[in-house]
Amino acid sequence: MRTACLGVVAGAALLQQQAHLPQPSQLAWLLALLLPGLLLFRRIPRFLEIRRAGAANAGRLLAVFLLSALAGFLWAALLAHAAMRQQLPVAWEGRDLSVTGTVASLPLQLAQGQRFDFTVEDWQDSALTPQERQNLPQKLSLSWYAMNNGFGMQSQNISPDWQMVQPGQRWQLRVRLKRPHGNANPDGFDYEVWLLEQGIRATGTVRNAAEADGAASPPNRKLQEFVWSAGNLVERSRALLRARMHAALPDAPYAGVIVALVIGDQREIPQSDWTVFNRVGIGHLISISGLHITMVAGMFAWLMSWLWRRSFFLDLVLPLRIPAQKIAALAGALMAVLYVALAGFGVPAQRTMVMLLVVAVAMWNGRITRISSVLCLALAAVVLADPWAVLSPGYWLSFAAVGVIIYAAGSGGEMQEVHGPGGNASDSRRRRWHATLNAAARTQYAVTVGLVPLTMLLFGQISLISPVANAVAIPLISLVVTPMSLLGSIAPAPLSGWLLLAAHGLVQILAGVLGWCSQLPFAVWNAALPSWWIFVLALAGIVWLLAPRGWPMRWLGAVCCLPLLLVPPEPVAQGKMRVTAFDVGQGMALLLETAQHRLLYDTGPFYAPGSDGGSRVILPFLKSHGIHQLDMLMVSHQDSDHSGGALSILQQLPVTLVSSSLREDAPLVLQAKAHRRCISGQSWEWDGVQFEILQPVSASYESSKWKSNARSCTLKVSAPDFSMLLPGDIEATQEDELIHMQPEKLRADVLLAPHHGSGTSSTPAFLRAVSPALAIFQVGYLNRYHHPKPEVFQRYADFGINRLRTDESGAITLEFGASLHVSRFRQAHARYWYDQ
DSSP states (O other), X not given: OHHHHHHHHHHHHHHTTXXXXXOHHHHHHHHHHHHHHHHHGGGHHHHTTOOSHHHHHXXXXXXXXXXXXXXXXXXXXXXXXXXXXXXXXXXXXXXXXXXXXXEOSOOEEOXXXXXXXXXXXXXXXXXXXXXXHHHSOSEEEEEEEOOBOSSXXXXXXXXXXXXXXXXXXXXXXXEEEEOOOOOOOTTSOOHXXXXXXXXXXXXXXXXXXXXXXXXXXXXXXXXXXXXXXXXXXXXXHHHHHHHHHHHHXXXXXXXXXXXXXXXXXXXXXXHHHHHHHHHTTOGGGSSSOHHHHHHHHHHHHXXXXXXXXXXXGGTOOHHHHSOHHHHHHHHHHHHHHHHHHHTTTOHHHHHHHHHHHHHHHHHHTTOOXXXXXXXXHHHHHHHHHOGGGGGOHHHHHHHHHHHHHHHHHTSXXXXXXXXXXXXXXXXXXXXXXXXXXXXXXXXXXXXXXXXXXXXXXXXXXXXXXXXXXXXXXXHHIIXXXXXXXXXXXXXXXXXXXXXXXXXXXXXXXXXHHHXXXXXXXXXXXXXXXXXXXXXXXXXXXXXXXXXXXXXXXXXXXXXXXXXXXXXXXXXXXXXXXXXXXXXXXXXXXXXXXXXXXXEEEOOOOEEETTEEHIIIIIHHHHHHTTOOOEEEEEEOOSOHHHHTTHHHHHHHXXXXXXXXXXXXXXXXXXXXXXXXXXXXXXXXXXXXXEEXXXXXXXGGGGOSSXXXXXXXXXXXXXXXXXXXXXXXXXXXXXXXXXXXXXXXXXXXXXXEOGGGGOTTSOOHHHHHHHOOSEEEEOOOTTOTTOOSOHHHHHHHHHTTOEEEEHHHHOSEEEEESSSEEEEEHHHHTOOGGGOO
16 A cells, blocks of 8 residues: 555656646546556566566566556646636736635735635626636635825725625625736746645736726625635634734734634744744744644544543443544544634645544554554545645655654664663653653654755755754644634633733744844755755665664764765856846846856845845745855845845845945945945956946936936946846936947847836847847736837847747846856746646
8 A cells, every 4th residue: 555655646746747738638548558557457477477476576566656656647637637727818817807706715914905815706708608717717816905106105095995805705806817927936936836736727906996997897896795605614714713813912023923823824924033933943833733733633632532431430331332542533633624624724734634534544444553554645645635735845844754753763662762660650750751751852853863855955954953942842832832822712801812912922932032043153054955866865874874773883874964965056167157037027136156256136026025036036046056145246226126135135145245326325235244336347357257337437326317227237247258238227328328438348148138128228229239149038927017018029039139038938047158058947947837
């Protein structure tokens, strides 16, 4: 059975690596291959004429694995086809549409609105055919904002049809939608596959009356306060619990943590807190985690078992009818389902629930023989319910942690405690406590060490203070804060307020201590993501290191892990350069790497409080590539789509020098370790690559007539064989100045399209002077500025310039050497969910 379960997981994982889904005819052929194999696999060793029993068993296991992998591949492909069939037609993107449906999730409160999932019941458009209606998305992710004055400040004239929605309400809404699309960068979060896993096949905004296209559009209106269904009941209950907690903890800094522990909604926790939690290695505790679900289910199972065993006092013989162990398993499983419902049946919580259900079924049927069999069965059950789970780091980490504990506990006594002869009661209790603490310490050691290879492979970092932080946080959060928060969310007032305030106070004290710990220089070890052979070597080393006591030279296991911890960044040869143009949406951000230096040109846009291009895109890339500091951060100008992520970069990464055209009193300038205004004529050389600032001239800083775009730092970078021009957001006037003042310096092989290809830049004379072979447009998908302008984009084509767009290609990597090599992330890392 274990072999079959692992085969199913392998097959589903293989499907998620495909650039295109298999065609129905191909699936039919695979199914035709699978069915006879399932009937004949027991005879495969005989067909292969294997005589020895050991070889025959190996052949049988191989056959089971391959057939199970094929079955897992087919199952994942069928579910993927069903999910991908729901598509929003391209012609409907950016159009105002009317839909009727229900609010299907707990809304996220934004600064000026809400974001929520919406289940469509009817598309109100007479032009739709029945076939088109059948394939339209049935689940949307919508944002509904109050009107604002365009500067992020709420207007006095708020549209009267904007309201606070609640789960389970039925609404008629005007919406403007787009197909699933997210930033696509190496080692970044894949928003598109996350939407696919959630069943969301379109995103968009609700249109207020003043924004809608045409006066004939029906108004946004609530049709019914609550539509009864199990899902709506769960979500409305979660909303009520969250409201109670917010009322008890108004303006509390860690109220989001309490909410996450009770209902699993982590969205209210600011990014700054997540940074601390992840650096100290307790991020897995700040939600309805597998540990908490298991703890609550175990406590309830123990209580039911205790009551069931003592039913004799009631003149009942219940244990003789049904063993207490079975009742405990059933009670624990039911409590796990209830607790996971509080989490909104989120995917991570589902995994733990499935594991506990598998254990409960196995115990009920008396099939608990090998815990590894139960683990493998749960591993496969999660994949059968959610084939995209194999793409989640949490999936592998949660099961790997259990696997490490099983291996360490069964490795010949290393996790066992030897008890001495019996003594008095006090000595016995003392020995039990000692044994319990010893076992807990050994388990924490095994998990911490055992997950090092996988953690480095997934994140490129490990928390060195995680064992100490978890030794304090696990009992405090799991045994004190979480029960207090759960009781406080349902207890009557004023007891509920007291419990929630006490739980919040403990979290605040813990966060203060952990925040200090996270600032220690040795808190986190970072390295570049390892290659496959380094990961396998480290994995073998961990198996050796955690082997039974008496295993020869176990210290060699630690030696095998050293390459994993010392992976250097991907090298760049002397005189060469690598440029990565990130996909940050509507904004600019490029990383320039030479043999020994790193320069970041612009930092992407500001998305929302606590979220920007620096924290969401650039920092994950730098950490995964083993880049721990920048030699220069150049911010071309103050517009938020260029400087929005700069503060996040400075707060998380050492930067030797900041160069910008910002005011001297700008927050970024004040926070920089060293700052220099970019001025025409500045130049330097790094590792055989020449850098030169072409604009702005120093006099422009004294004039008040220019807007920030006109002062964009224009950088020319020249490798021995190829060059690149980065002009920021300069417009036609500045282009003309460059043509007349420094025409000999404009020639470049690669051009970053000025101002994202706006209608006020990229004049014919400028393109003629630069004469690039390649132009890169850093633009957001369906951005509100409609960049690049069609006429400007066509102008590049008329000049014979090859054009690449980050909204279509994802991140673009350029290798400047003897030749110019271009790599587009969406093509180099093609997946079927990109194939819209």
